[in-house]
Structure formats: structure tokens, C-alpha cells
Amino acid sequence: MIIGITTTLNEADGYQRVNVEYINRVAATGAVPLLLTPVRGGAEANRKLAQEVIGLVDGLVITGGGDIHPRYYVPAPDTNRDGMAMEDVAHLGCGSSSSSRCRSTGAEVPFCGHYVPDAAFDVAMGALPDVDEVRELDGRHVMTTTDGPRIPCLDGLLAVNVERDGFELELARLAWERDLPTLGICRGMQVMNVALGGSLYRDLYNCGITERGHRQEPPYDNPTDEVVVAQGSLLAYALGAEEPLAINSMHHQGIDHIAAPLIVSARATDRVIEAVEDPRKSFYLGVQWHPEYLDLHRGIFSALASAVRSAQAS
DSSP states (O other), X not given: OEEEEEOEEETTTTEXXXXXXXXXHHHHTTOEEEEEOOOSSOHHHXXXXXXXXXXXXXXXXXXXXXXXXXXXXXXXXXXXXXXXXXXXXXXXXXXXXXXXXXXXXXXXXXXXXXXXXXXXXXXXXXXXXXXXXXXEETTEXXXXXXXXXXXXXXXXXXXXXXXXXXXXXXXXXXXXXXXXXXXXXXXXXXHHHHHTTOOEEXXXXXXXXXXXXXXXXXXXTSOOEEEEEOTTOHHHHHHTOOSOEEEOOBOSOEESSOOTTOEEEEEETTOOEEEEEOTTSXXXXXXXXXXXXXXXXXXXXXXXXXXXXXXXXX
């Protein structure tokens, strides 16, 4: 039984990385962890790679990390999204349907990408680092760089990587089509939603979705938030609980439009979507928090492995 685990390519230092917690949780289920890495060559090359490697694994974990490029979820029908520059995205905005307004500029949320971080944002989310600083993503420091001119309306996007986007969005889409047991964590949940046609809030606080931050400081095995889990959901089955659940929280984006095949299976106390799943699939679950750090959440990984075993036995 092989479960693939996606990795992050750090352009600044030339290394692929994945937190050891993911590997240990998968190995503890009796599965063999297999690291799945994007390659240089752009989005199309990595979609082709995904089509090759999807057949090598019996299950899939799409891990946390940087932000998905907004071109994959802004409203742009009949557009070559791979060819959209940040300037194009800035023109289109976030793609949100909310009637609330951007906290910094007063613009409607569909253009909430057009902001300059203000004092309220800094207090709620933590001051944004300079472009080339080491940044904390997925519980680890990650080196990031940017190319081209600065676009103020897209300040705050973290570690966008075209290769990783192409690779993981295609993996998520293929896994859904093939009913391959799949778990998405943090960015991974967002990848699953975008891959199936959903969209994201470019920033939860600045888009007026929440009054507080969702980016806790370490230690990450210390829960700082709660979610309510939907009764009868796959998530409730995996955790053995439907009561308010203590979680950790390390994200600044979240789901806006939910993809048509998915349903919400957990929300935070401020109503931010914290888990989604497809009840028609054997196991297609995404969680916004990081269960790999939490011993009491190891049931999520066990349920993934059980779904793989059931698929192999059928």
C-alpha cells in the first residue's frame, strides 16, 4: 500500500521539502510513504507528470504550503489560465461573490485583491514580511522569491509556484475522477476545491470574512481554535466525534465558492470553512488545519489508509 505525499519546491534554496510529520503519520498506518515532487518546466509539464505518477500510488496526501496562483480561481471563462499574468489577475480581482467590502480600500470584495495592508490587518494577521524574507508556512520556514514588478494589489500572496500548482491541481482532479482515496491538508484542501471548480478568498481578514487571524504561533501541537463537525460526515467518522473539535490554525486564505461536488463538513467558530468532502467518493476529504501535528487527529490518516485497503480488496 503506497500513499503519495506532495512536496514543496523552494526555488530560493533549490530543495524539495515536506514536513516529517506527514511522513510519520502515513507510515504509522502501515502504508509506504512516497514523496511526489513537481519539476521545472511550467504548469503543463507538471500536469503531464501528474498523469504519469497518479498510477503509482494507492492513496494521496496533498500537503500544506504556499498560496495557489489566483489565476486558477478568478472568474476567467475560456481563458488560458497558465498564460494569465499577475496584472491580469489584479484586473479581475478575487472572484468572491460576497457583498462585503475590502477593509483597506473600501472596494467590494470581488476586488479585494486590491489592497495595501493596514494596521488592522497587521494586528490581526501578523506583519507581512518583505518579499525575500524567510516565511513561516505549513509549520516550517520557507524561502521565497518573486519575479517581475511588484503589484501592490497582490501583496501578501505567499510562495506561489507555477510548477506545484500545475502538479497538484491535476493530481487532485485525477484522484477525484478515479476515486483514489485523497486527503488534502491546509493548502491541500484549497487545491481540491480549486481543482473541481471552486474559488478562494485571497485573504480572510482583509476580505471581511473574519475578525481574527487564523495563523497561530508554534507549538503547532497546541490547538488554538475550535471547529464544529457535521453530523454523519466522513470527517466525523474518521475522528469519532461530532462535538466542537480543538484544532491548530496556520492559514490566511480560505474557501469562498465551494466546488459543486463538495460539501462543507466543518466550520470554525467564525464560520470559516475548515473541512470539505465528497460524500459520493470512497474518501475525498480536505481539512484546513494540520492534523499531522495532533495525536488526537491521527484517525484521519487511519481512515485514509482504511479506504485504500478497502479499495484494494474490492
